[in-house]
Amino acid sequence: MKAAAMPFLHDLAPASLLSERQRLLTVWRTYLGDYLPMPQIDHRIVQDLCEGLLDAFTEALGTAPPVMTEGLRDLLSALSVEFAERGLTPSQTATFVFSLKHVLNEAFSGGSGAMEDIHKLVDAMGLYSVDAFIGRREQIIRRQSQELVDLSVPVVPLWEGVLSLPIIGTLDSSRAQAITEKLLFEIARSGSRYAILDISGVPTVDTQTAQHLAKTVAAARLMGAECVITGIRPAIAQVMVSLGINLSSIETRFSLAEGLRYCFGKLNYTVIQGG
């Protein structure tokens, strides 16, 4: 696994690494090109990361015994964040850090016994970066799921006295609870007598989903508001019938427009085309 170039490092003292800095970086660049292509990241950024990492590593190696310095930790965190945001995997990130070991191995002329400390240090660096990578990704996931919750309960006033609630995505228990709560409070706040629950964005309706909808409608009815369920696709209607789901006590319409037309009828509104 030796590279074509002859080993040029005769000891692993920080001073030697420093004097051979440019050659080490060249070997590293070649190694990465061969074994870890990262098209997602600009090669200049990779170059900067390599330089920074090698310098911080050299500095850390100067401490006795070699341990991770604060600068090294910061650099690895930044590197992991960069990789995570560009969609690289944790193992790619770790492999990038571990590759420093191979670079030094290729460049070093001595026996492998002296590599022991370096192995330990570099491995710890890799594991640390994996932790930072996953931490960052979990942060992104948490933020996205919070955004999803915020987005999932939009109650939109459609007309004076008519609210609409476009439900998008699967209706599980916790979402159904949130939707019911939001809808009832909006009904009370705005004094709306009609609410249109549009389920065109709900992929499938099973018995549980239908139960949630029926509960929402029942609670709104207790408050004096009537609900119309719209956006039931023919395929979903068929599934509901075959599941024995009966929504006959609830007004249902094909489209949101038909639902609005129903509410207008109940409110005694007539829509007239002008001109």
Add this chain to the structure above:
Amino acid sequence: MTAATPPSAHIIPLDGILVVTLPPLLGDSDAEHLAEQVGERLVAEQAHAVLIDMAQMRMIDSHMGRVLNVMASMIRMLGAETMVAGLRPEVAMTMVELGMDLGGIRAALSVRHGLADLRARAGRSE
């Protein structure tokens, strides 16, 4: 000198409609008396509808639910209509979770909505 008792319901006749305002919490004995009181006032005022204002009620249990159902049946027998008004969202949700319903008693968003509704219906039926 009487001991402090929880406030009971207020009954106000308003153009042939009895508005019954329930307190935040209604004791069991008060609840039992309620139907009796409402029935007597209904006949005395010759009212055609009873509007039960529940906006202040913070909770409703199955006992209260039964009381309301019994009262609505009695009112129907006396030839009048019952409507509840102003149920809070959390009360409505609790009732649904407990599997309670009001057996087809009509509901209104508020006393104002309920009065308008009952008057419109009375106007139509005359």
